[in-house]
Amino acid sequence: MREGTIGIVVQAAPHSRSRRPSVTIPTPPVRVEDLDAAGPGDARLELLDGLCVLRPWPTPLRARVTSRLTHLLTEAATSGAHVLPAGVGVELSPRCLLVPDLVVAASPAGEDRRLRETPFLVVEVADASTRRYDRTLKLDLYREHGVVSCWLIDPDTTTLEAYELVAGSYVATSATGPDGVFTTTRPFPVTVRTAELIDPPDAE
Numbered sequence: 083m084r085e086g087t088i089g090i091v092v093q094a095a096p097h098s099r100s101r102r103p104s105v106t107i108p109t110p111p112v113r114v115e116d117l118d119a120a121g122p123g124d125a126r127l128e129l130l131d132g133l134c135v136l137r138p139w140p141t142p143l144r145a146r147v148t149s150r151l152t153h154l155l156t157e158a159a160t161s162g163a164h165v166l167p168a169g170v171g172v173e174l175s176p177r178c179l180l181v182p183d184l185v186v187a188a189s190p191a192g193e194d195r196r197l198r199e200t201p202f203l204v205v206e207v208a209d210a211s212t213r214r215y216d217r218t219l220k221l222d223l224y225r226e227h228g229v230v231s232c233w234l235i236d237p238d239t240t241t242l243e244a245y246e247l248v249a250g251s252y253v254a255t256s257a258t259g260p261d262g263v264f265t266t267t268r269p270f271p272v273t274v275r276t277a278e279l280i281d282p283p284d285a286e
Contacts, residue, residue, distance in 0.1 A: 107134045114179050118194075125169035125195070129179040130219060137181070137212060140168070143237050144207045147279045148183045151205060151235070154279075155186060158272040163202060164190045173198045174227040180220060183207045186269050202269035203231040208238070221245065225252050231268050237280045 107120075111132030126137040140148070148168050156165045166185040173179050173196055182204040191197050204224055206216040216234060224232045225247065232245045232252065242264045245252035257264035262276040 107136075110134065111177065113176050114173055115176070117179065125171070125181055128171075128181050129177060130223065132177045135215070137215075138209075140183075140207075141209050143280070144183070144209050146283070147207045147235060147237055148205075150279045151207075151274070152184055154274065155184070155272060158270055159186070160270040162188060163269050164188070166191050166197065169195055171196050172201055172204065174200075174223065178223060178227070180204075180223060200228050200230075203233065204229055205233045205235065208234060208236040210238075221252070225250075231266075235276070235279065240276050240280055242274060242276050 107127070112129055112134055113132070114129060117127065117129065117134075124136070126139065128135045128137060145168075152165060152167060159165050164187055166187060168183050169181065170185050170191045171179050171181045172185060182201075184203075184205040184207075185191075185197060185201045186203040187197055187199060187201040189197070189199060206212075206220060208216055213236065221232060221234070225245075228247065230247045234243045234245075235241070236243075239258065240260055240262060241256060241258045242262065243254055243256045244264060244266060245254050246268065247253075255264075256262075257274070257276055260277045264274045264276065266272060
């Protein structure tokens with residue numbers, strides 16, 4: 083282990099203990115360039131004002147909701163909008179790197195799966211271990227850095243909360259429950275039926 087770094091062993095999706103990856107995190111405060119210098123990135127690792135946060139592996143439900151929403155938005159996207167898959171990092175500043183569950187932007191991500199422009203839309207899909215983190219710290223950073231639209235989807239409550247940036251503050255609307263329907267024109271016209279994102283595969 084390199085001097086001045088902290089090694090953290092994290093739990094992977096169901097693999098044997100011998101195959102679980104390890105992540106080496108530079109000593110804070112950390113810059114994005116420090117993460118890049120440490121080696122290949124981990125899509126769960128985020129940087130909040132120089133502090134590293136290692137998110138858990140996505141649950142099957144969170145992965146299913148993300149996959150279905152990616153397909154829906156890709157089908158609805160208009161010219162000039164790119165729907166980027168899970169794992170793409172959004173570099174908001176030299177000390178802030180967030181990894182939403184889904185991103186819509188004017189440009190595709192680079193080969194390093196990194197976006198260096200302010201996206202049109204970011205989407206966070208909550209689970210028990212990320213709900214508070216997504217709704218507070220991350221939402222506040224998206225607002226501060228001028229992300230125009232942010233959606234928070236909570237599969238446990240079948241809720242989609244949409245935040246639009248107005249005069250520097252987020253204004254919220256929501257669609258809740260099994261009959262909830264959310265319609266928007268930003269970043270392009272699309273209708274989202276929350277239950278269709280969440281229903282189990284055998285209900286399809």
